[in-house]
Amino acid sequence: MxxxxxxxxxxxxxxxxxxxxxxxxxxxxxxxxxxxxxxxxxxxGNCGLVVPSHVLPLNTPGNLKSGLRWILQRDAPLYIQPTLNPRRIGWFMKFALRCRKKEVHRTTMARAALLQRALELYEDIIGREQMACDWKRQGALHVFRSAREFKKFREVDAVSRRFGMGAEIVHPPDLAAHEPALQSGLSGGWYDPFVARLRPDxxxxxxxxxxxxxxxxxxxxxxxxxxxxxxxxxxxxxxxxxxxxxxxxxxxxxxxxxxxxxxxxxxxPIEPGKGYSITMEPSPGLPRTPCFFEERRVVATNWESGFRIGSTMEFSGYNSFLNPVRINSLTRGVLPYLKNVPALRNGEAWYGWRPMTYDxxxxxxxxxxxxxxxxxxxxxxxxxxxxxxxxxxxxxxxxxxxxxxxxxxxxxxxx
Ligand SMILES: Cc1cc2nc3c(=O)[nH]c(=O)nc-3n(C[C@H](O)[C@H](O)[C@H](O)COP(=O)(O)OP(=O)(O)OC[C@H]3O[C@@H](n4cnc5c(N)ncnc54)[C@H](O)[C@@H]3O)c2cc1C
Incomplete structure (x- = not known):
């Protein structure tokens, strides 16, 4: 050497x-x-989804609108702790400015370059090194309660189609066949076959x-x-x-x-964007397909070895408190979508700091x-x-x- x-x-x-x-x-x-x-x-302890189609950044005009609605609700998918810190205020202002269409296009292209080959590269590493990590290329289902949000997802899908990916519409009568754990009465889903899951730990x-x-x-x-x-x-x-x-x-x-x-x-300019997850043992009646419960921004991932729900975005600095309000928001987030709500109280709660840039x-x-x-x-x-x-x-x-x-x-x- x-x-x-x-x-x-x-x-x-x-x-x-x-x-x-x-x-x-x-x-x-x-x-x-x-x-x-x-x-x-x-x-x-993250959700373990490999998502090459997630080329759109969080900075989009739609997310900015939802974000402003949620900003001070402690149990909303996004929580921003009020701050007078000029550095943090500056970060959020720059984040908002990057929600303009021109910026979104530039960011999307650059994200796609790092995401597009993710499945292939993981398959190479995991296969070559024989890693036991619950890897499965099984797609994921975006699930909607609101008919409006369900229709609007077409715009998100159109962007991933530009990069050779894209999801299939699942109309309400077919949802149960796709995922028997879902409640009836949902507005529909989009099945994205370009998603794999692994157990990150x-x-x-x-x-x-x-x-x-x-x-x-x-x-x-x-x-x-x-x-x-x-x-x-x-x-x-x-x-x-x-x-x-x-x-x-x-x-x-x-x-x-x-x-x-x-x-x-x-x-x-990297801020910690805190997310939470709850992990439990596998049990009957839980989703078999990874699901994005869209209106609540909660993700459910199943593995042979367990089941996890995760997400939420909290900007509260380098704060390591396992906030019960945020953890409960995960539990409540799955209620409107699943037939049987798992006994999440017995699950293991975790938090992680996502490294967030403003662009x-x-x-x-x-x-x-x-x-x-x-x-x-x-x-x-x-x-x-x-x-x-x-x-x-x-x-x-x-x-x-x-x-x-x-x-x-x-x-x-x-x-
Ligand atoms: C709830 C949740 C769900 C998520 N779900 C997904 C998902 O489904 N799919 C996906 O693609 N991404 C997901 N993510 C995002 C993903 O987890 C992160 O983007 C990714 O783990 C960041 O990796 P990293 O190596 O940059 O940081 P980390 O994994 O945090 O590693 C940084 C390391 O640096 C070490 N370190 C820091 N300072 C020092 C120092 N001074 N000296 C020595 N070591 C130091 C830390 O201890 C740490 O181990 C999720 C995140 C969260 C919180």
Missing amino acids: SSSNRAVIIGGGVIGGCTAYYLSRKGWDVTLVEKDQFGQGASW RFMTELKRVLIDFGVTISEKTIFYGFQKKSGKASAVMTSRGPVEGDKFLVATGAWTRLLHRELEIAL GLPVIDFLPKFTNVMVAAGHDTVGISMAPQTGRLVAELLSGEPPSVDPEPYSLSRF
Whole structure:
């Protein structure tokens, strides 16, 4: 191994983990530094859906309207804690400005580039490494109570069709055949065949096993404090367990990235967008197909090993309180759709901080004050889906190879 092939990755989430995977496959000597346990940030208890068709960002005129309606309701799908903090106010204003049609088009194209090959890339990793993570390419059902919302989904579907995907309409009489767990009286559904599900905690556990087999050093309970730097080039990361030397570096610290502005010598506009999930044992009568309960923005995912409902978006800073109001909103969110409401009280509640940028795109770029340090963070609600293509792209850029997707839309210069 050449001594100039040492990569150090900070952050053991799905983004850091997938990058470590692709770098190892290219022959890099990789060390990954994680402040807690590998995989146990946002990448652990999320809904586990791989959704290449989710090309539209949250910044759309329709979402802005719903968001304003929900803004101060504590149990609505979106909750924004009132704030006088000028930085946070500025972030929300920029988010709102990005809801203009022209911006939505630009963002959609760039999201699609990271999402389009997600199923294929996951199938390659999971198949090649024989990962037991409840992977299944079974599609998902968007379910509607409101006839108006059901019809309006045609506009969302038209966008994914532009990228070679698209859903099929399921009229009310056919809903029960598609998903027997649904109540009668719903307005309809759209079945999106381009969705797969995996169990994210199992995927991350398996990814750790594969990385260790590849010879990656995973240093857990190791906090990153900054870089040793000479003439604009980092030579090591400073950690709570001492320095770790490297030739190239990646910061993949998800929602925590903004807190590292001194270490990175730049403030990145990434806010924690808190989401919750409840996981329970499998039991009869639960949905067999992943479902999006659209009006309540709640997602249900089934696996052989369990059942999870998740979602909600809470902007309340770096707050680790498991808020019962928000958790109950998940439980109440499934009531209008399912025949048998599962005994969610016995489930395991979890929260995670989604790394949210105000323009719906991650940052994948070299840091301006360093010649050999990249950042890959800000994958908002679709980090699981974007992770393989992001990892691949970062590995190509660090290796000086032609990138498989144009990295320009994810550059820091856009801020
Ligand atoms: C409820 C919910 C449901 C979701 N459902 C889906 C879904 O169905 N499909 C989908 O595609 N996406 C989904 N997401 C989004 C997805 O989970 C995230 O986008 C993704 O996990 C982000 O990955 P990451 O690696 O950037 O961050 P993380 O997984 O949070 O990893 C960052 C890591 O960096 C470490 N770190 C931070 N600071 C330091 C430091 N100073 N030193 C060392 N280590 C540090 C952290 O401990 C953490 O382990 C969901 C999210 C939530 C909350």
